[in-house]
Amino acid sequence: MSLPPDPPLHFRLHVFICTNRRPDDNPRGSCAGRGSEALREHLKDAQKRLGLKDVRINSAGCLDRCGHGPVLVIYPEGVWYSFATTADLDEILDAHLVKGGRVPRLMVDDPAKPQ
């Protein structure tokens, strides 16, 4: 079946940051338990300072990649990053969200080794 073209993207880039929180004694841990909520606030503040209006940064429930957490995914390209610090997010913001590049050292999936 051939489809008519989809409408233009509403956001140039749409970022989803896992802010799922499990109880502290859960052995799987969780992204929020590893600080993702405060890290998300940092990224949103940095975006606002830049005036980057065509990118939306959202919180999301469990993205099911807990072993790599905290994680985020950027669509439409579907690139996943694992981050730990505000400096990691600053690098993703500048290299990927602003300049359209990638931050290979933080990517969850290795482009050289398709899954």
Next chain:
Amino acid sequence: MSLPPDPPLHFRLHVFICTNRRPDDNPRGSCAGRGSEALREHLKDAQKRLGLKDVRINSAGCLDRCGHGPVLVIYPEGVWYSFATTADLDEILDAHLVKGGRVPRLMVDDPAKPQ
């Protein structure tokens, strides 16, 4: 700058349903205030019954399209739907998530009228 190819998509389709809740007296309303949490549970249950494992259904914070709420967005195509009932979601599940088509009557953005 030319980029190396991105890794394959981790999920064939990734659905984000707004479950943002504002206070009941907020004039903007909210997707959760219009029932999106229970509707999301319906969609997840229906997905599970179908055994549709390459699609991920997530909750998300405010997607900033409140006037159309409840809303969901499906990536990587970035198609937005406005839904009100479990029947709406069943139709999106069958037509879009399973069969790869679209449900034009529920789409937020009209493909015939690019924004």
